[in-house]
Amino acid sequence: xxxPARPRRLLAATTGIVALGLLLAGCTPAGPNExxxxxxxxxxxxxxxxxxxxxxxxxxxxxxFPQALVSAQYLESLVSRNDAGQIIPWLAExxxxxxxxxxxxxxxxxxxxxxxxxxxxxxxxxANIAHLQNPTTLSSTGYLALGKVKTVxxxxxxxxxxxxxxxxxxxxxxxxxxxxxxESPAALERSQDENCASPVxxxxxxxxxxxxxxxxxxxxxxxxxxxxxDAAHAGxxxxxxxxxxxxxxxxxxxxxxxxxxxxxxxxAQPDTIxxxxxxxxxxxxxxxxxxxxxxxxxxxxxAPFNDVRVREAFIRSANVDDAVSSLFQGTATRSYSALxxxxxxxxxxxxxxxxxxxxxxxxxxxxxxxETDADGYRAKDGVRLSVEFPVxxxxxxxxxxxxxxxxxxxxxxxxxxxxxxxxxxxxxYAALASNDYDAVSAPYTKVGPDVLRILYHSDSIVPAxxxxxxxxxxxxxxxxxxxxxxAARTTDTDERSSLYADAQNRILEGFYLLPxxxxxxxxxxxxxxxxxxxxxxxxVPTLYDTWLNR
Amino acid sequence: xxxxxxxxxxATQAARSGQPRRLGLAEATAGLLAxxxxxxxxxxxxxxxxxxxxxxxxxxxxPPTGAHVxxxxxxxxxxxxxxxxxxxxxxxxGAAATAIGLGLGIVLGTxxxxxxxxxxxxxxxxxxxxxxFPGLLLALLFIVIFGPGVATATxxxxxxxxxxxxxxxxxxxxxVRSAAFVEAATVLGRxxxxxxxxxxxxxxxxxxxxxxxxGIGQAIVWAATLSYLGLGAEPPTAEWGAMLSAGRTYITxxxxxxxxxxxxxxxxxxxATVLGRSIDRRMRHA
Numbered sequence: 001x002x003x004p005a006r007p008r009r010l011l012a013a014t015t016g017i018v019a020l021g022l023l024l025a026g027c028t029p030a031g032p033n034e035x036x037x038x039x040x041x042x043x044x045x046x047x048x049x050x051x052x053x054x055x056x057x058x059x060x061x062x063x064x065f066p067q068a069l070v071s072a073q074y075l076e077s078l079v080s081r082n083d084a085g086q087i088i089p090w091l092a093e094x095x096x097x098x099x100x101x102x103x104x105x106x107x108x109x110x111x112x113x114x115x116x117x118x119x120x121x122x123x124x125x126x127a128n129i130a131h132l133q134n135p136t137t138l139s140s141t142g143y144l145a146l147g148k149v150k151t152v153x154x155x156x157x158x159x160x161x162x163x164x165x166x167x168x169x170x171x172x173x174x175x176x177x178x179x180x181x182x183e184s185p186a187a188l189e190r191s192q193d194e195n196c197a198s199p200v201x202x203x204x205x206x207x208x209x210x211x212x213x214x215x216x217x218x219x220x221x222x223x224x225x226x227x228x229x230d231a232a233h234a235g236x237x238x239x240x241x242x243x244x245x246x247x248x249x250x251x252x253x254x255x256x257x258x259x260x261x262x263x264x265x266x267x268a269q270p271d272t273i274x275x276x277x278x279x280x281x282x283x284x285x286x287x288x289x290x291x292x293x294x295x296x297x298x299x300x301x302x303a304p305f306n307d308v309r310v311r312e313a314f315i316r317s318a319n320v321d322d323a324v325s326s327l328f329q330g331t332a333t334r335s336y337s338a339l340x341x342x343x344x345x346x347x348x349x350x351x352x353x354x355x356x357x358x359x360x361x362x363x364x365x366x367x368x369x370x371e372t373d374a375d376g377y378r379a380k381d382g383v384r385l386s387v388e389f390p391v392x393x394x395x396x397x398x399x400x401x402x403x404x405x406x407x408x409x410x411x412x413x414x415x416x417x418x419x420x421x422x423x424x425x426x427x428x429y430a431a432l433a434s435n436d437y438d439a440v441s442a443p444y445t446k447v448g449p450d451v452l453r454i455l456y457h458s459d460s461i462v463p464a465x466x467x468x469x470x471x472x473x474x475x476x477x478x479x480x481x482x483x484x485x486x487a488a489r490t491t492d493t494d495e496r497s498s499l500y501a502d503a504q505n506r507i508l509e510g511f512y513l514l515p516x517x518x519x520x521x522x523x524x525x526x527x528x529x530x531x532x533x534x535x536x537x538x539x540v541p542t543l544y545d546t547w548l549n550r
Numbered sequence: 551x552x553x554x555x556x557x558x559x560x561a562t563q564a565a566r567s568g569q570p571r572r573l574g575l576a577e578a579t580a581g582l583l584a585x586x587x588x589x590x591x592x593x594x595x596x597x598x599x600x601x602x603x604x605x606x607x608x609x610x611x612x613p614p615t616g617a618h619v620x621x622x623x624x625x626x627x628x629x630x631x632x633x634x635x636x637x638x639x640x641x642x643x644g645a646a647a648t649a650i651g652l653g654l655g656i657v658l659g660t661x662x663x664x665x666x667x668x669x670x671x672x673x674x675x676x677x678x679x680x681x682x683f684p685g686l687l688l689a690l691l692f693i694v695i696f697g698p699g700v701a702t703a704t705x706x707x708x709x710x711x712x713x714x715x716x717x718x719x720x721x722x723x724x725x726v727r728s729a730a731f732v733e734a735a736t737v738l739g740r741x742x743x744x745x746x747x748x749x750x751x752x753x754x755x756x757x758x759x760x761x762x763x764x765g766i767g768q769a770i771v772w773a774a775t776l777s778y779l780g781l782g783a784e785p786p787t788a789e790w791g792a793m794l795s796a797g798r799t800y801i802t803x804x805x806x807x808x809x810x811x812x813x814x815x816x817x818x819x820x821x822a823t824v825l826g827r828s829i830d831r832r833m834r835h836a
Contacts, residue, residue: 251801271803319607326607327624393780398799402624405786409605409625422780 039233039531043548044241047541048253050267052394052425053246056196057207057216060132062466063141063179065289065445065538069266070244072540073218074115075181075201078106078125079172080228081447081537085344087172088229091120091182091202101167101491108158112226114184116200122154127185129162137192140466144454145174145446148488167489169496170450176537177447202226204237204544216244231545232531238547250398254524257282263529263548264541268522270331270399281527285541286331287534288518290342291445292455293335294400296389296407296514299438301461301474304385309367311511314387314439315353316360317414323406324517327399332517338452338504340518342539345449345497347504353514360414369415378415386417387438392428395443403516404441433467440472443519445538449500453484456507473512480506580824583817590637600628602635602788611804621806623796625786632788633810639789640818643704643782644770648762650708651769655715656758662716663723664746673720677713685710686772693781700789703782707772711765718761722754729753760830767822774815790815 051066059067059075078092092106112120129152132142148168153161162171174180187200198207204227205218224236245262247253254272256262258279268276268284276282298305298314305311324334336353339346364370364378364385371379378385389408391401401422408418418439423431431437444455454460458481460471480503487499507513521539525532531545590597606626614621620629662673680688689706696702726732727750735745776782777791778798785792790811797807 250799254802269799271800275803322607323625326610326626398796399624401785402796406605406607406625408786409603420784420786422784 037549039238039545039547040549041238041547042240043238043550044243045239045264045529045543045546045548046243046245046262047543048245048247048256048262048265050248050250050253050265050397051246052248053213056192057210058183058192058195058199059179059181060128060137060139060142060183061192061196062468063139063143065443065540068178068445068538068540070216071181071199071201072178072203072535072542073205073242073244073544074203074207074221075178075183075199076203076226076228077177077181077537078108078175080230080535081173081176082230083536085536087176090176090228091226095172097491101489102164104162104164104171105155106160106162108160109226110158112202113223114187114200114202115206115221115223116184116187118184118186118200119157120182120202121157122160123157124182124185125160126152126154127188128180128182131183131188132180135465138466139179140464140468140470141177141179141446143464143466144460144470145170145177145180167491169488169491170448170453173446173448173450178535178538178540205239205242214245218242218244227544228535230536231542232533233545237544238531239543242543248394257524257526260526264523264525264532266521266523266541267397268524269397270328272524273331273522274329276524283525283527283529285523285525285532285534287521287523287539288340288342289443289445289521289539290340290447291451291538292443292519293337293340293346294441294443294516294519295335295338296404296439296441296516297455297473298512298514299435299440299472299474300510300512301476302435302438304369304387305438307367308511309363310369310385313360313363313367313369313414314411314416315511315514316356316363317411317416318407318514319355319410320353320403320407320514320516321355323403327402327406328517331522332520335515335517336508337515338455338507338513339449342518343449345500347501347508349505349508352508352511355410357410357414364415372415375417376415377412377417384417385415386419387411388436389418389420389439390428390431390437391420391422391441392425393422394425395428396441397520400441400516429468432469432472433463437472441516442470442472444470445519447537449497450488452500452503452507453488456503456512457481457484475507475510475512477506477510480510574828576824577828580821580828583821584825587637587641587818587821590634591641592638594635594638598628598631598634600631602627602632603786604628611800613804614806620810621804623793623807624800624804627786629793629806629810632793633790633814636788636790636793636811637814637818639700639783639787640770640773640815641766643700643707643773644766644818644822646704647707647711647769647773648765650705651711651765652715652758652762654709654712655719656755658712658716659719659723660746660751662720663727664742664750670720673716677716680713685714686775689772689776690779690781693776698776698781698784700783700787703773703776706776707769710772711769715758715761715765719754719758722757723750726750726753756833757830760826760833763822763826763829767819767826770822771815771819 054067059071076091079087080090082088092108095106097104131137132139148164149162150165151163155161184200204221204224206221208217208219210216220237220240222236250269253265257265298311300306336350337346337348369378369380369385373379373384404420411418454470456475458476461469461474463469483499483503487496490496528549530547530549534541609622610624610626612618612622618628658673662670688710692706693702732749735749774791777789778795783789783792793811794808800807
């Protein structure tokens with residue numbers, strides 16, 4: 001998508017940014033609180049995350065959501081995205097694609113240094129892209145997003161040129177993500193273990209220490225100058241210090257918030273959100289993640305789901321609506337799309353996902369699963385219709401695990417045996433890597449509809465250097481491949497949207513996935529926490545504008 | 551058995567005797583509970599007709615009422631039905647784990663107590679190494695290696711209780727071995743096997759019945775612990791520990807989800823303990 005280059009000089013534009021930022025904070029739902037006077041500097045904020053503790057604080061390595069949550073406080077990207085979905089300047093002031101879309105020149109801010117004193121310049125960008133593309137980094141998310149980037153060259157200290165193998169309509173969206181954030185090249189030269197423990201960026205906070213299984217301590221970067229164009233203020237952050245804790249148990253996390261032991265929690269459970277609505281001292285911030293919706297992928301690469309009729313039968317036999325309304329108590333809306341509702345290009349088709357056990361039974365009969373075994377499950381040639389469903393307990397909140405249990409119970413009525421296997425993250429990755437699954441729910445967040453290419457293009461069945469492959473439904477359809485490849489090269493907005501619409505329709509009609517709801521991203525915060533918002537890129541919170549009214 | 555042997559054995563037993571007691575209130579209650587639990591384990595359908603896994607999303611999170619005496623869980627499953635059906639898991643795991651622990655304990659203890667110094671030394675050092683780990687840690691280690699599940703949890707609990715039993719059995723064997731009636735049998739020229747089978751084992755194993763009853767209570771608590779940690783029975787299985795774990799999430803809004811499974815874990819463990827103590831007292835007085 002071509003955008004007009006917007007040259008911008010910080011000093012001249014600061015007043016404008018502040019005014020715009022205040023306006024945005026005042027009129028968008030991003031900030032849950034009413035402005036409570038002038039922001040005050042100082043204080044320590046304690047954040048309690050329910051996501052898994054990252055094994056590496058450098059989001060280049062692997063590249064998952066827990067890393068993005070914390071790294072957004074100390075790392076910054078070349079560009080960002082505003083609430084309207086438009087790409088806005090960040091560490092890059094402007095950018096110009098060539099007419100053939102194969103060369104992109106980014107003009108960088110000249111006044112930014114990394115917190116270790118290294119200058120942020122074209123060479124630094126080059127080093128970061130090289131780090132992401134180096135197989136030994138074991139990057140998954142960043143590596144996949146840079147698939148079309150052939151070379152990166154420094155034209156001048158402030159101009160960096162990306163040369164692509166083919167046009168990439170998602171390049172800016174990809175670069176806006178926290179997994180492709182800029183780190184100090186000097187810091188990247190250290191060993192991976194060292195860089196994982198204390199990555200160095202340009203962000204408003206600095207990683208001071210990390211006590212594993214306990215907390216990460218972040219301190220304010222007093223020399224900070226580079227907020228994204230949609231931030232509410234300029235200069236250093238208000239908070240002096242951030243304690244980033246991990247409290248996996250949702251009831252304990254909420255209790256810690258209630259007692260004031262922590263100030264912000266993420267991954268709030270539906271029942272606590274409902275409770276918090278009645279509390280005067282707790283506010284909430286709901287910010288669905290972009291990219292893919294939460295969905296169950298059906299592994300079409302092996303039996304029984306290599307037969308489209310069995311996939312459709314499974315989807316028709318799962319009563320998702322009742323599960324969502326009982327377990328999420330109105331805090332989540334059922335999705336009928338492969339994409340998040342925050343993506344403007346999302347296609348939704350409710351008719352494909354009706355709960356219809358009678359139709360499911362007919363489909364199974366037609367597919368040859370017409371025997372019934374001693375336990376009441378369907379079978380074919382003496383083999384039971386079993387669905388192995390590994391569940392990552394780190395990536396699914398308990399309410400979601402209960403949704404899976406209800407799907408297990410309703411699918412059983414049609415004759416599916418669903419074997420739910422709750423496991424920790426590393427066992428779960430191992431189960432996926434060994435193709436030991438028939439159904440799986442794997443969150444995937446990427447800015448923009450290009451996530452469809454990552455999730456459903458046959459190229460994504462090939463594992464990234466980290467060993468992870470994103471096409472867990474193992475969709476291998478030349479027509480879908482062609483649509484996604486063309487869309488990813490098409491820079492015309494309307495044409496691109498229409499190609500993605502065709503691709504989505506074909507994916508949905510192939511019954512490769514069962515959409516559940518948007519990736520839930522509810523935050524609960526103490527009433528005196530002001531100015532918390534999420535970055536519109538991947539909806540991770542940023543504590544840059546946050547201050548404590550106490 | 552010769553007269554001499556009988557006399558010696560009787561004399562040993564007489565030394566332990568006192569006044570037998572009458573059935574107390576605690577014992578009577580424990581007995582009734584034990585009957586209830588056994589019925590629940592063998593024929594749960596007698597007490598609760600429903601399907602412990604049957605969901606009813608529209609009546610989720612119902613507090614205890616006439617229709618659902620223990621309330622319902624997050625998927626509208628009836629908690630009374632689940633608690634009753636869960637008895638089976640807990641009792642079977644508890645009994646099987648105790649049997650494994652006791653079986654291993656008897657083998658190790660007998661080896662140590664009967665086969666001379668070298669074996670005794672070896673077995674003892676081995677037991678000491680096992681004792682260095684808290685029992686539950688040993689169970690966790692086993693599960694990490696062999697993967698979670700009901701069978702592994704049962705074996706894990708059994709293995710981790712074995713060292714304790716082995717110690718007690720060895721000590722008991724050594725005491726009995728030096729008793730007057732064993733000396734008598736030796737003097738009368740009985741072989742080592744005859745003495746072991748006819749005198750030593752019967753006198754060693756009787757106290758084990760007490761230990762086993764007490765052990766079942768502990769094994770049930772441990773098995774529930776493992777399920778609570780997500781290492782035993784997998785949700786939505788109607789197992790008390792797993793139910794407790796599922797209820798934990800909703801403890802501030804739906805207390806009944808964790809209260810009733812917890813109550814039954816406590817009641818079962820207390821029942822086993824009270825019965826064990828009671829058998830112990832009766833055997834001492836017999």
